[in-house]
Amino acid sequence: MKQEELKSLRSELTWRWADGPAYITQCPIQLVNPYVYNFTITGQRGTLFWHAHTSCLRATLYGPIFILPKEHIPYPFPQPFQEVPMVFGEWWKADTEKIISQALKSRGAPNISDAFTINGLPGPSYNCSAKDTFKLKVKAGKTYLLRMVNAALNDELFFSIANHSLTMVETDAVYVKPIKTNIVLITPGQTTNVLLKAKSKTPTATFAIAVRPYATGAATFDNTTATGILEYEQPSSSKNKKLPLLKPARPKFNDTNFAMKFSKKIRSLATAKFPANVPKKVDKHFFFTVGSCPKNQTCQGPNNTKLAASVNNVSFVLPNIALLQAHFFKKSKGVYTTDFPTNPPFKFNYTGTPPKNLLVNSGTKIVVLPCKSSVELVMQDTSIVGAESHPLHLHGFNFFVVGQGIGNFNPNKDPKNFNLVNPAERNTVGVPSGGWVAIRFLADNPTQVSGLCISIWKYTPVGG
Template identity: 55%
Template sequence: MAGSGSLCHLRRFLILISFLAGFVSLPSEAAVKQYQFDIQVKNVSRLCHAKPVVTVNGMYPGPTIYAREGDRVLINVTNHAQYNMSIHWHGLKQYRNGWADGPAYITQCPIQTGNSYAYDFNVTGQRGTLWWHAHISWLRATVYGAIVIMPKEGTPFPFPQPHMEANILLGEWWNTDVETLVKQGNVLGLPPNMSDAHTINGKPGPLFPCSEKHTYALEVEQGKTYLLRIINAALNDELFFAIAGHSMTVVEIDAVYVKPLTTQAILIAPGQTTNVLVRADQAPGRYFMATRTFMDVPIPVDNKTATAIFQYKGVPNTVIPTLPQLPAPNDTVFALNYNKKLRSLNIPQFPADVPLKVDRKLFYIIGLGANPCPTCLNGTRLTASLNNISFVMPQIALLQAHYFDITGVFRTDFPDKPPTPFNYTGAPLTANLRTAQGTRVSKIAFNSTVELVLQDTNLLTVESHPFHLHGYNFFVVGTGIGNFDPAKDPAKYNLVDPPERNTVGVPTGGWTAIRFRADNPGVWFMHCHLELHTGWGLKTAFVVEDGPGPEYSVLPPPEDLPPC
């Protein structure tokens, strides 16, 4: 809570197996605390199936990180699992400190079995809800958790103080080992099987068999207001979320305050976070919180509804909950209108510093395709690309190669625009447009301002794509359906109070324009947050050059940086 006691400047996190779930008040003691993340395999049962999954400290989802704006955080991660591992602290800017960012082979080599690595970073100029997750292969299916950053001591929320808070993590569950599924899919050249269930705080809810003990319940009191910190940790699904009989007021997205927006449902893409206020103002009872997939093209998805219970105190468990009216799974109009209504708070204390002058304009097209593969089931392997380049992961971390000037690891000639313009969202195309493979990145001058337009295409199919940029927030200055028109569309940009995010959805058959100032030197990953597409190559990176002097340059690497 904003009024909790002071936290020490240095916080060392050792999340114990006995960590308690539910409502948690921030500790007020000033002593240094040391905590540890232990990556291990634990048997977890969902949907009548028990199977070993990779967990942190035996928990699924993993423990919550609590910090305060201005804190230093040290998290020691020890890998006891059979898989190599890295952890990404999603949305934390990691100023000059890409060594703590976490994406495997981009800013670090993974932590090998039996080894440890200490993520050491400062929380500067950020407060709100973020999250952490594995950033290698599909291991974030079960390796993820919330990050709650409270404002500086004595700084209240810019909205009514809630009575209590709760974390709501939306995820996906497979009844089989996801790593095995991914390997099988790669061999066959096909997508892995879709998930068997969605989850809320790791539980699918009572609409699934054998789920009596696998339902999350949030007890509330009549007349009180609650802050729900909602995180989409699903691998491949944009999700709707609603609470039966109750409206929600959005007050924050991706750890940035927004103008309050009251709505019956929200849309949240993989990687995004949304804080909402909910007032328990209905007749005492039991009400379902529910989530299911948004997909507005005929692509197979897991559209089963996961539920949890918003339960008024004193109401017996025998009362049958009511279901909310979620938008239809293909409700494009709701999705576009909801995102259009999100606006930065933009007050003197929390301004929207939108770059008005642009130094570098980038235009990236998103392509799906099928490359020849004689050993695959259909003779082809599905692929994905930006500007016709399908990104190949290196064997040495890009940041390491950049810092130590190791040649031959990557090229800095990623094109600013596609090599051949065409009608991007017109009739379906099946050609790959000579898609190339390579480890190619863009070099960006320090402190320059960048505008990036991400354009969906109808190569194989149009589809919505949530893109995440590491190391930065950005302003979503414009979005539209169809082909971006550089002569007309910029005139419609919102340069006053656009939403500020770290993950943005590119609409199906449309485009999104973002702006940011490249004031964080290092190597920063940018990728689709649909794990399926990331694995196919829908990713790249920016190499932001050092600024003038050591205080604007990448910090030296830590001594325990994992080797490749």
């Protein structure tokens, strides 16, 4: 390769390698070596976030990203009086790297966190944390835009404020048709913007802000609640009075019915200014089953004995060289293969009793897509170990959630009900517990070299 070509290639890769998990698009950043991420914002706006992507470092290393509209460009909803970041996370007393290491040795799920947090603060529902409480102070009659980020490791979260309704206006940095709701469900990796309209008159009470998990799996889960407080500015004559704290109603921790109904309400604006460019014609179809290898079976995961998350019976093995790097520098031989199955190796009742032998194998396998091909991917949850909601994030692309349902996906009937007019446009979605979700996207964010145009992507199971 000529020197000028190599220089151009490195320039191209500078921004292409600025998004993605370790060893997928780039190698991890070395200790004490700085790394500057350069990326171009083109046509994007809204709330996003960043986090570490190696092992459990993302438990504590994360933050929000706010991309404002261009100057003099208004929001497609009432202008808020104030914008408030609200980042939901988890906190451990122990070293999270030691926790995940112990889990790998024991073959079980990692220990749950000691607390959920709102902007780093757990709130009064945990021992000794009453002083470490997020407080939102508002003025009567004003409207506030809450920019919410779920940076928790595994848990989908219910969010609510006592005696207040919310209006969803954006998900994953895409405007949506306004949805009035008392409860918001937000999956790990998702962002959601909601409008909070303060009461017209100053109430003589304070209001709890609650964040608690939505959990459907059979494994141990955290049923605690991070609590913040919504306070109204009080007249000077009432400032020293202790006001009662009202608590919000919340769904059951495993309310799958609520989760499904909530997700189906989300719709793109689908206007001339904010179109929903969902692919109508599909070039590539994929059907992925997601789950884990059953207990007491050899899964050919690490050490050949652990529970191993799998897609189409393949458990992903991290390479020693980043996939994108191996491709660009023509060193892919022995690093990965391009035979990732487009369908599971055999059919079974995915949400019923699983077969005794699932033939799970491990490997570094990828899907190669022609540039600008349109893709439809159906992800089917399975009852292997236990039905569980699996959040999925796709790096490098937004996608449209064209359909979802409970039970086994029916390729002859279900596509007839796909929403191809105004489906939700997202970068993260939950595969419903005991159900399926169908997404479509255009593979138009390619990596290029020598005329070859491909998109490398992988499924990252969370909590499974």
